[in-house]
Amino acid sequence: MPEPPRASLRQILLGALLLWQVFFLFTANLATLVDGPLRGALDAIDHVWAEVACQHQVWGQYSPNITRHAIFAAVEFRWADGSSIEVRSESEENDPFDYVQDATPYRVGLYEGDLIRPFWDFTAATMNEKPAAFVAEASERIRSREKPIVAYLDWQRRRFIARHPNVAPPVACVLRVHVWVVPEHDQKPWTWPPPDDVPFARWRPDVAPPPGDLAVEVWDPAKHDFEYVAEKP
Amino acid sequence: MSVVGTQPWLPARLRVPWLVDPVPAVRLAALRIAVGLTLLGDVLVTYVPHMRDLYGRGSLGGRAIFPEWSPPARATWSLFAHVESPAAFQAIAWVWALAALLLAVGVASRLSAAVAWAITVSLLHLNPAAHYAGDMVCAILLSILMMSPCGAAWSFDAWRAKRASDVQVPPWPLRLVMLQMACIYFSNGLHKITFEHGRAGDWLRGEAVYAVVANLNWARFPYPSQPMPFVATELLTWLVFTFELGFPIWMLVKKTRTPALLVGASFHVGLLVFMQLGFFPPWMLCLYVPLVPWERLSAWLPRTSRRSSASTDP
Numbered sequence: 129m130p131e132p133p134r135a136s137l138r139q140i141l142l143g144a145l146l147l148w149q150v151f152f153l154f155t156a157n158l159a160t161l162v163d164g165p166l167r168g169a170l171d172a173i174d175h176v177w178a179e180v181a182c183q184h185q186v187w188g189q190y191s192p193n194i195t196r197h198a199i200f201a202a203v204e205f206r207w208a209d210g211s212s213i214e215v216r217s218e219s220e221e222n223d224p225f226d227y228v229q230d231a232t233p234y235r236v237g238l239y240e241g242d243l244i245r246p247f248w249d250f251t252a253a254t255m256n257e258k259p260a261a262f263v264a265e266a267s268e269r270i271r272s273r274e275k276p277i278v279a280y281l282d283w284q285r286r287r288f289i290a291r292h293p294n295v296a297p298p299v300a301c302v303l304r305v306h307v308w309v310v311p312e313h314d315q316k317p318w319t320w321p322p323p324d325d326v327p328f329a330r331w332r333p334d335v336a337p338p339p340g341d342l343a344v345e346v347w348d349p350a351k352h353d354f355e356y357v358a359e360k361p
Numbered sequence: 362m363s364v365v366g367t368q369p370w371l372p373a374r375l376r377v378p379w380l381v382d383p384v385p386a387v388r389l390a391a392l393r394i395a396v397g398l399t400l401l402g403d404v405l406v407t408y409v410p411h412m413r414d415l416y417g418r419g420s421l422g423g424r425a426i427f428p429e430w431s432p433p434a435r436a437t438w439s440l441f442a443h444v445e446s447p448a449a450f451q452a453i454a455w456v457w458a459l460a461a462l463l464l465a466v467g468v469a470s471r472l473s474a475a476v477a478w479a480i481t482v483s484l485l486h487l488n489p490a491a492h493y494a495g496d497m498v499c500a501i502l503l504s505i506l507m508m509s510p511c512g513a514a515w516s517f518d519a520w521r522a523k524r525a526s527d528v529q530v531p532p533w534p535l536r537l538v539m540l541q542m543a544c545i546y547f548s549n550g551l552h553k554i555t556f557e558h559g560r561a562g563d564w565l566r567g568e569a570v571y572a573v574v575a576n577l578n579w580a581r582f583p584y585p586s587q588p589m590p591f592v593a594t595e596l597l598t599w600l601v602f603t604f605e606l607g608f609p610i611w612m613l614v615k616k617t618r619t620p621a622l623l624v625g626a627s628f629h630v631g632l633l634v635f636m637q638l639g640f641f642p643p644w645m646l647c648l649y650v651p652l653v654p655w656e657r658l659s660a661w662l663p664r665t666s667r668r669s670s671a672s673t674d675p
Binding site: 135138142145146150154175176180181182185187190192194196221224225226228230231232235241272276283286314320 | 549563583
């Protein structure tokens with residue numbers, strides 16, 4: 129191949145960017161497959177570019193295993209007189225045997241799913257069997273998602289107040305989870321058992337948490353009550 | 362035949378035909394149109410109805426809600442980090458949709474891609490919990506388009522410049538798309554290889570597709586109404602697993618390339634029909650668009666119209 133004419137600065141910059149991007153693709157994807165010091169080193173090289181250029185290489189959908197739970201967020205509003213109302217997610221269908229999902233509520237559904245992720249592993253039965261394991265995992269989720277959980281419960285609360293202007297504002301918002309366990313493929317007849325409806329977290333807008341604790345409380349199945357989550361484990 | 366766009370400088374060892382020989386501009390144009398239309402649909406369907414829920418004062422998003430996704434914790438950025446007004450975010454969504462439309466039509470193609478990319482990244486970083494892998498594919502494709510001569514053919518820009526559609530462009534944008542595609546599939550395939558306590562994971566056991574299509578979170582229709590017996594879901598599981606893990610090989614071997622791409626594209630069409638995964642299937646299908654030999658269609662169309670007009674002559 130004949131030697132090309134002298135490269136311009138534009139060509140050199142574009143070539144450098146191209147070579148970097150290829151290097152980045154290989155190293156950033158390798159980083160998701162390894163652990164230990166190598167992963168740390170690769171992350172150190174790649175994370176700034178991944179974040180500045182929004183090139184996050186996280187391609188492990190439905191891997192390594194797939195949950196057998198369909199989970200939907202719900203919010204229970206509670207009043208001082210003991211009354212309560214539960215509001216379902218727009219993503220949860222009324223009839224599991226008769227529906228067609230469209231993409232409109234998809235992003236809010238993603239957000240909700242991110243908050244309640246521990247229920248990929250827990251049902252009402254398993255959280256009662258292993259309450260300490262549930263509290264540990266749920267508390268960790270609350271620590272990492274405290275602000276989004278408060279934002280979600282407050283958003284639902286304001287929507288409720290806007291729709292019911294004559295009703296007193298609720299004093300507590302409980303994030304609940306509807307857990308549908310996917311039937312085994314050979315189950316006869318193939319049918320959905322009723323979903324679990326379990327509490328996960330509580331936020332009381334007018335109650336300040338004790339110093340060192342988060343504003344969101346976690347459900348403790350052993351105590352059958354909510355308890356505060358420490359900011360640091 | 363003229364070449365539009367900058368040919369990057371590469372070290373001598375890398376000046377191989379795959380990286381330097383120009384390719385028909387219509388392939389890049391097809392990618393631009395596909396990305397523009399997919400983004401337009403995504404914005405109109407999944408963002409516009411919920412913009413005030415996702416962004417602005419009292420919403421589910423913002424830097425105060427996701428501090429771990431914001432500086433100084435990360436190198437992320439957002440043009441709208443200090444925007445609070447819900448009305449402003451609604452306006453941003455419409456500007457975004459307009460940029461997507463202009464990109465599809467090819468008006469100020471690279472600028473439109475850059476505007477769409479900047480808005481995409483800015484919004485993603487303000488509410489990461491409402492985003493997913495499809496949005497990453499979107500951001501990556503827009504970043505490639507905004508740096509490439511994506512308006513060289515099948516665009517208003519080309520029409521205004523009186524440029525013929527048989528021009529060529531440097532191959533690097535399409536090669537980056539192919540490498541990204543290989544990384545997505547191969548990485549996915551590797552993540553699926555699991556043994557826990559000596560027991561194979563869902564993909565190796567053949568149960569993964571059933572677990573997905575029967576799940577209310579993801580199934581577009583109820584599982585009993587889908588014409589898919591369990592044995593078909595088992596076969597599909599192994600087919601997807603083999604396709605993903607072997608993707609680099611399928612692409613390197615000429616004989617397997619086209620069948621593998623047909624399998625991949627059919628898989629994403631199937632996802633689009635049977636699953637509710639937002640715009641993930643269309644975004645993945647965008648990766649396949651530049652692999653279609655559009656130049657043959659481009660050469661065929663004028664002949665057809667000539668034949669057509671000749672046949673209507675009296």
